[in-house]
Amino acid sequence: MTGEPTIGDVFGEMIRDAYAVATGVGPRPLAGGRLPRPVIEIIERDDGLVNGAPAAHYLDPPQAWPPHDHRAVDRVRGRTLDIGVGGGRIALHLQERGTPVTGLDTSAGALRVCRHRGVRDLVLGTVDEHVADGRRYDTFLLLGNNLGLIEGRERAPGFLAALAALARPGARIIAHGTDPYGTRDPVHTGYHALNRRRGRLGGQLRLRLRYRQLGTEWFDYLVCSVDELAELVHGSPWRLVDVDDADRPYYLATLELAGA
Numbered sequence: 590m591t592g593e594p595t596i597g598d599v600f601g602e603m604i605r606d607a608y609a610v611a612t613g614v615g616p617r618p619l620a621g622g623r624l625p626r627p628v629i630e631i632i633e634r635d636d637g638l639v640n641g642a643p644a645a646h647y648l649d650p651p652q653a654w655p656p657h658d659h660r661a662v663d664r665v666r667g668r669t670l671d672i673g674v675g676g677g678r679i680a681l682h683l684q685e686r687g688t689p690v691t692g693l694d695t696s697a698g699a700l701r702v703c704r705h706r707g708v709r710d711l712v713l714g715t716v717d718e719h720v721a722d723g724r725r726y727d728t729f730l731l732l733g734n735n736l737g738l739i740e741g742r743e744r745a746p747g748f749l750a751a752l753a754a755l756a757r758p759g760a761r762i763i764a765h766g767t768d769p770y771g772t773r774d775p776v777h778t779g780y781h782a783l784n785r786r787r788g789r790l791g792g793q794l795r796l797r798l799r800y801r802q803l804g805t806e807w808f809d810y811l812v813c814s815v816d817e818l819a820e821l822v823h824g825s826p827w828r829l830v831d832v833d834d835a836d837r838p839y840y841l842a843t844l845e846l847a848g849a
């Protein structure tokens with residue numbers, strides 16, 4: 590035994606258990622074989638910081654969403670790819686209102702929960718892998734902070750190029766981000782400084798997720814300011830056309846395919 594987690598579908602196992610708690614479908618997680626155990630997403634950062642947050646919100650109905658999620662879905666038009674569909678809360682809502690939506694995720698377990706909840710069109714994989722499937726979209730959603738999937742300076746050009754390859758003329762990306770720089774907490778300001786010293790964007794988080802005995806590999810997830818996002822988008826096939834920061838430090842960025 591190494592004390593290290595087994596690499597596996599952390600998000601999938603976590604969302605399965607959160608779904609069992611919410612609905613009674615499947616075995617509910619128990620502590621000591623008897624007591625209900627809360628389902629917590631554990632996020633480790635590479636400076637040793639550990640955070641936990643209840644996973645139930647990934648299944649929330651629209652009434653429980655933060656306001657910016659409602660404003661995001663109001664911007665959706667045409668065939669839509671929900672990237673990192675998670676527990677399917679956004680895709681289900683779009684489907685119910687008649688928007689053609691595909692949920693994409695790298696977690697097979699997350700897609701199982703989505704399917705059980707009634708999301709009809711689901712794809713396992715990354716945006717790069719999905720290009721070869723030949724499907725094309727008018728709107729791309731990166732919600733639940735999933736602007737983070739742009740990762741940083743190295744990944745951004747490839748990620749944005751894959752979305753352009755999946756795009757129909759006039760397509761849009763609607764992305765939820767968080768400006769990380771409002772904090773005075775030295776744990777975070779120190780991490781931003783460390784990142785800059787090692788040539789990374791301040792909020793370029795190096796993370797791994799844990800759930801019970803499972804862990805992910807370490808991966809980059811970006812929290813960036815709007816100015817940093819504008820720099821990452823510059824020179825890509827996309828232009829940043831709108832930023833809604835009414836729920837600061839959260840924001841919704843809208844990108845349009847250049848030349849549209």
Ligand SMILES: C[S@@+](CC[C@H](N)C(=O)[O-])C[C@H]1O[C@@H](n2cnc3c(N)ncnc32)[C@H](O)[C@@H]1O
Binds near residue numbers: 693716
């Ligand atoms: C923070 S959750 C957001 C879930 C959902 N968008 C929401 O708002 O409730 C991140 C989701 O992205 C998925 N994911 C992580 N990396 C991905 C990748 N490279 N491509 C597609 N999905 C990914 C995870 O499995 C997880 O379902």
